[in-house]
Amino acid sequence: MSKLVLLDIDGTLIASDGTGRAAMEAALIEIFGTAGDIATYRFGGRTDRDNVFTLLGAVGVPEEQIEAHFVRLGPLVAQGIERLVSSKQKIIRALPGALTLYDALHASSDTTIGVVTGNFRESAAAKMRAGGFDPVRVVAGAYGSESADRNQLPPLAVQRAFEATGLRFRGTDVVVIGDTVRDVRAGHAIGAKVITVLTGADDYDALCDAGADLILDDLSDNGQVLEAIFTD
Numbered sequence: 001m002s003k004l005v006l007l008d009i010d011g012t013l014i015a016s017d018g019t020g021r022a023a024m025e026a027a028l029i030e031i032f033g034t035a036g037d038i039a040t041y042r043f044g045g046r047t048d049r050d051n052v053f054t055l056l057g058a059v060g061v062p063e064e065q066i067e068a069h070f071v072r073l074g075p076l077v078a079q080g081i082e083r084l085v086s087s088k089q090k091i092i093r094a095l096p097g098a099l100t101l102y103d104a105l106h107a108s109s110d111t112t113i114g115v116v117t118g119n120f121r122e123s124a125a126a127k128m129r130a131g132g133f134d135p136v137r138v139v140a141g142a143y144g145s146e147s148a149d150r151n152q153l154p155p156l157a158v159q160r161a162f163e164a165t166g167l168r169f170r171g172t173d174v175v176v177i178g179d180t181v182r183d184v185r186a187g188h189a190i191g192a193k194v195i196t197v198l199t200g201a202d203d204y205d206a207l208c209d210a211g212a213d214l215i216l217d218d219l220s221d222n223g224q225v226l227e228a229i230f231t232d
Ligand SMILES: [Mg+2]
Pocket: 008, 009, 010, 011, 012, 044, 045, 178, 179, 180, 200
């Protein structure tokens, strides 16, 4: 039985020490002259398209101006992340069990690796590389630059998985692994199973209220995660 596993990045695979926030702040200031109220902004589970329009809209940057320059942001944020990490100003580390799980998913002929993340495509890859996850293994990705609404992303990843593998993943053929209420909602919107971890933005009560199918402290028990992936 073949499964498409859609991995979230921040709070699920990696802890980023505010690297993304710092890189986003620098990129927004470089392009728009302001990053709005980014210091107190809550990113958890939101997409970067949502984040950018919300942050800049709140300080009066016109939507047309944001749209005109939006495409420049992904590469710029990724460069910022790479610079912060290589200069050791920030550390991105893999969360417990995440690297071995990623290896196991890659090694299994019954799993296809997907990514559904609020990050831009470029910054997603930069964060993954910094955490030790080879982004080349991602067969089907959907990224936060593609919609302000996270719920729009899993269907894109499912379609891309079909285009890459010829397999039609439906219902619980798809398993989302994430750390926020928004991961739960986006997964359930396509009938996927959603496994959540407490290494990220949202706490047990929030994930429980959202209806997460499984709530784990972290991914360290790979056997338990894999069993959950393969149990409908
Ligand atoms: Mg996350």
